[in-house]
Amino acid sequence: MVIDFSPFFGAQSPLERVFEAIWSPTLPISQRPYAYPPLNISEDQDRILVHCEIPGMDISEIDLSLTDSSLVIKGERQPAKGKYYRQERPTGAFQRVVNIQSPIDRDKVSAKMKDGLLEIVIPKSDGAKPKKISIDIA
Amino acid sequence: MSDIRKTEEKGFPRVKPATDIVEAEDGFYIYMDMPGVSKEALVIDLNEDEIKVSGRSAYPAPDGEKLIHVEFGNGEYYRGFTLSHIVDKSRIKATLKNGVLELHLPKAEKAQPRKIDIQMG
Numbered sequence: 001m002v003i004d005f006s007p008f009f010g011a012q013s014p015l016e017r018v019f020e021a022i023w024s025p026t027l028p029i030s031q032r033p034y035a036y037p038p039l040n041i042s043e044d045q046d047r048i049l050v051h052c053e054i055p056g057m058d059i060s061e062i063d064l065s066l067t068d069s070s071l072v073i074k075g076e077r078q079p080a081k082g083k084y085y086r087q088e089r090p091t092g093a094f095q096r097v098v099n100i101q102s103p104i105d106r107d108k109v110s111a112k113m114k115d116g117l118l119e120i121v122i123p124k125s126d127g128a129k130p131k132k133i134s135i136d137i138a
Numbered sequence: 139m140s141d142i143r144k145t146e147e148k149g150f151p152r153v154k155p156a157t158d159i160v161e162a163e164d165g166f167y168i169y170m171d172m173p174g175v176s177k178e179a180l181v182i183d184l185n186e187d188e189i190k191v192s193g194r195s196a197y198p199a200p201d202g203e204k205l206i207h208v209e210f211g212n213g214e215y216y217r218g219f220t221l222s223h224i225v226d227k228s229r230i231k232a233t234l235k236n237g238v239l240e241l242h243l244p245k246a247e248k249a250q251p252r253k254i255d256i257q258m259g
Contacts, residue, residue: 035209038209038210039207039209039210040197040205040207040208040209040210040211041205041206041207042200042203042204042205042206043203043204043206044202044203044204049200049203051197051198053174053210053237054173054237055171055172055173055236055237056169056171056235056236056237056238057236058236079158080158080160080162080167080169081160081162082160082161082162082163082167083160083161083162084158084159084160085159085160085161086157086158086159087158088156088157088158089156089157089158089169089171090156113236115173115174115175115176115237116171116172116173116174116236116237116238117173117174117197117237119198
C-alpha cells in the first residue's frame with residue numbers, strides 16, 4: 001500500500017480547501033468547471049502558436065483537424081488497468097476548439113509533441129501579414 | 139548561481155501533479171501527470187520509506203510572440219509518498235514517457251498471496 005502524504009500541501013486554509021474542491025482533478029472531464037486539456041495561444045506577425053498540455057498521449061493518438069475558421073484538438077485518455085486507490089488524472093474523451101480569425105496557410109500547419117506538451121504552428125497567409133505602404137511626400 | 143536564476147526559481151509556483159495509484163498483479167503503479175518535464179529535470183529521491191518526486195516543467199518561452207490566451211504556465215511539480223513494507227524498495231522502477239512518470243513498486247516476496255493447502259481430516 002502506498003500512502004500519499006504531500007507534506008508541502010498539508011496545512012491548508014479553508015479558502016484553499018474550497019478552491020481545491022472546485023478545481024479538483026478527480027472530477028470526470030465532462031463535469032469539470034474548466035476546459036481540458038489546458039492550452040496557451042500566442043502569435044507574432046508570421047504565425048499563430050498553440051501549446052497544449054496532454055500528458056500520457058502519443059501524437060498519433062491525437063486527432064487534429066482544421067475547419068474553415070477553427071482548429072480542433074480531439075482525443076481520449078484511457079485509464080490504467082488494475083484496482084484504483086487514488087484517481088486524479090482525467091480520463092475520457094476531450095475536445096478543444098480554437099477559433100482562428102486571421103487567414104492562414106492551411107498546407108503548412110505543423111504539430112509536434114514533446115514530454116506531453118503539444119505544439120501546433122499555424123503560419124499566417126500573406127494576406128494576414130501587415131503590409132508596409134510607402135508614401136511619397138510631394 | 140546568479141541572482142537572476144534565484145529570482146526565476148522563486149517565481150515558479152509549486153504544483154501537485156495529478157496522480158493515480160493503481161494496484162495490479164505485479165505490484166503497485168503510481169502515475170503522475172508532469173507535462174513539460176524532461177528526464178533531466180526530474181528528481182526522484184528515495185529515503186527509507188519516503189519517496190519524493192520533483193520536476194520542473196519547461197514551457198518554451200515566447201520568442202517575440204504576443205501571448206493571447208494563457209491557461210497554464212511553468213511550474214515545479216512536487217509530491218511525496220510513504221511506502222509501506224509491502225513494497226520491495228530495491229526493485230522500484232521509474233519510467234518517464236510523454237510527460238507521465240510511471241513508478242512501478244513491486245510487492246515484496248512476503249506480501250505475495252500464498253496458497254494454503256487444506257488437508258481433509
